[in-house]
Amino acid sequence: MEFNPLDIILHLDVYLEMLVTNYGNWIYAILFMVIFCETGLVVTPFLPGDSLLFIAGAVAAGGGMDPVLLGGLLMAAAVLGDSTNYVIGRTAGERLFRNPNSKIFRRDYLQQTHEFYDRHGGKTVTLARFLPILRTFAPFVAGVAKMPYPRFLTFSVVGTIGWVGGLVTLGYFFGNVPFIKQHLSLMVVGIIVVSMLPMIIGMVRSRLQRNAAKAHSR
Numbered sequence: 358m359e360f361n362p363l364d365i366i367l368h369l370d371v372y373l374e375m376l377v378t379n380y381g382n383w384i385y386a387i388l389f390m391v392i393f394c395e396t397g398l399v400v401t402p403f404l405p406g407d408s409l410l411f412i413a414g415a416v417a418a419g420g421g422m423d424p425v426l427l428g429g430l431l432m433a434a435a436v437l438g439d440s441t442n443y444v445i446g447r448t449a450g451e452r453l454f455r456n457p458n459s460k461i462f463r464r465d466y467l468q469q470t471h472e473f474y475d476r477h478g479g480k481t482v483t484l485a486r487f488l489p490i491l492r493t494f495a496p497f498v499a500g501v502a503k504m505p506y507p508r509f510l511t512f513s514v515v516g517t518i519g520w521v522g523g524l525v526t527l528g529y530f531f532g533n534v535p536f537i538k539q540h541l542s543l544m545v546v547g548i549i550v551v552s553m554l555p556m557i558i559g560m561v562r563s564r565l566q567r568n569a570a571k572a573h574s575r
Contacts, residue, residue: 369405369412377421384422388413389434392521397438399445399453399497407489410524415532417525424529432521439482439496439513446500470494479504479512486516 377384388409395404410431417424445453454467470491474481482504485495499509531537 369408373409373412373416374419374421377416385426385430388427389430392431392434393438393441395438395493396435396496397441399442399493401493406492407487407524410521411528411532414525414528414530415538416528418529418533424525428522428525431525432517435486435517435521436510436513439517440510442493442496443500443504443506443509446497447503448500450501467494467498470498474498474502479508482509482512483516483519486520492520 373384376387380387391404391409392406394401395406413422413427413431414424416422417427470481470485473485473491474495477484479499481491481495482499485491496509496513
């Protein structure tokens, strides 16, 4: 099996089971860091959060991990990552995104999150949990907007329980169903496509609105 990023995503269950076999209980620390980085660092929005949580639940159902410990640690990782991202946004803010051509600090991602935040307010932190890319930038934008931390933390915890708890539970109960297990690669692709769809629709809608505004101003 060729070792490349696409292969890892499509065969995440195989690689995760290999990590459990080779590293034992260190797998909890590895998964903790992946979820923490995806939610806590604006330079790593590409990490496979949704599919990873589902597959981790399935591996736990097979006896590879304790599901309660797994869920608790990954919830803690997500909340801690959110809080770290919030602090970065509150203290560094727009300075990190001054360069419009930066490949690391993508202003288009930041702008999309700002627009989502403008529409949904504080609950963006909760809603964005279920949207790749946006969930990485939502805590940052909340920090830039100086949302009161207790309010931010409440939204973060609520979203985390739904996101981590929901996907790990689904993986635990359905990840090893024979039909799903036989078509797990398609399932992973489906999770990615479904989770990305709202963001893609939002991007297209925003682009159309901007083009319409430009045409109207001429």
